[in-house]
Amino acid sequence: MHAHVTAGPDLIGLRLDASPLRPVHWRALGLLGAAHMLDAYDATALAFVLPILITSWELQPVQIGILLAGGYLGQLAGAIMSGMLAERFGRIAVLRATLAILSTFSVACAWSPGFWWLFGLRLVQGVGLGGETPVGASYLNELMPARVRGRMVSFIQWMFAIGTLIGAFLAPILVPGFGWQALFVVGGLPILLAAVLQRALPESARWLAANGRMEEAGRVAAQITGTDVPPTRGHARRTAAALPRPALRSLFTEGRAKSTLGAWCIGFCASLVGYGLIGWMPTFYRTVYHLPMQEALRYGASNGIAALIGGSIGVLLIDRMRRKTYLALGFGGSALAIAVLVWLGPAARPIEAALLSGTALTLLGMPLSGFYVYVPELYPTQLRAFGVGVASAWLRVASIAGPPLVGFMLTLWTVDKVFLLFAVTAAGGSAATLILGRETR
Secondary structure, three states: OOOOOOOOHHHHHHHHHHOOOOHHHHHHHHHHHHHHHHHHHHHHHHHHHHHHHHHHOOOOHHHHHHHHHHHHHHHHHHHHHHHHHHHHHOHHHHHHHHHHHHHHHHHHHOOOOOHHHHHHHHHHHHHHHHHHHHHHHHHHHHHOOHHHHHHHHHHHHHHHHHHHHHHHHHHHHHHHHHOOHHHHHHOOOHHHHHHHHHHHOOOOHHHHHHOOOHHHHHHHHHHHHOOOOOOOOOOOOOOHHHOOOOOHHHHHOOOOHHHHHHHHHHHHHHHHHHHHHHHHHHHHHHHOOOOOHHHHHHHHHHHHHHHHHHHHHHHHHOOOOOHHHHHHHHHHHHHHHHHHHHHHHHHOOHHHHHHHHHHHHHHHHHHHHHHHHHHHHHOOHHHHHHHHHHHHHHHHHHHHHHHHHHHHHHHHOOHHHHHHHHHHHHHHHHHHHHHHOOOOO
């Protein structure tokens, strides 16, 4: 005998999982894809400004590392804070705030008079940059039907690769005529997305349901799925002030400890290698491989193309393979490509360095894009944004530690030792995935 069915959180989740693709799904994909793209552009713009600032500001390798790390330090704070705030105030409100922050401070960076000003402004901008990605990925994961979720979340990571490509191609066009400041001014565009998100997308129905706002959750679920949702009853709405704050220990209870550690390792390793290559290769082309400025920037663009190809692979393969296999293969292949760079050392020709680093970035695109598909699947709704935010923070830890570490290593050794660090880290990411990861598909 069946009881009268009400629209509880589980039923709403099932309806969303089984929903056909509707306009709201495509609208979310387009808007969040654009947000990710512009986030990536802002995050990597400094890499294409540095070859100019090295000369005009007479920067030393350690200073370069500090500048790169400054933005990532802000991203670390943003990743953790945005996850906590998104659990209390909703996904859309926090997304809008992160976009406003990263846009405003990108434009402010264009007026930096010196090293420490740019460091400070990038630090604050990083709060927005670090917050947008985990909250956006959590929202899309909660919105999309189960059968296409992997592809859709991978698509916005593919758009992230587009963002790095845009920066790589805009640099040789804008910098000669308008100066390095123009790259940061373009980074103010996400403010337009912040203005339209509130009206264009509904709040996450899963988040509303998990927080007792069942009537709203039912309406949103009906809007998304195009079907009626059974009536609600027996659920009390909780205000933001009454919602429990997610605690770090909750990520280690109910059998989640091993998979949480695995997620952190995946994020750390993917970030150290991926952002290490993206951030340092334009400078390596100039200082290690002795290319002229314009040619160094064009070679830097090749790394953007590689990241784009990696994102394309992710969209095509993520729902056709088991998650752990997909992630481990990407890490392992990247480690092999970088190992060849270690073997060639500083004597490598620029074209060899570009091809091998590009191959590594292409394969690393698999764990970089798969991270935001895999990690949200590890946690229930009430922990999802927080869990993804904390895991994403480990990407930022690697991003903070990596640039100064590379700068310090270059004062002692040649570039092949840097590539050795990247190769070992990528291999470690593959091992961590296989040993600690939990299969979610």
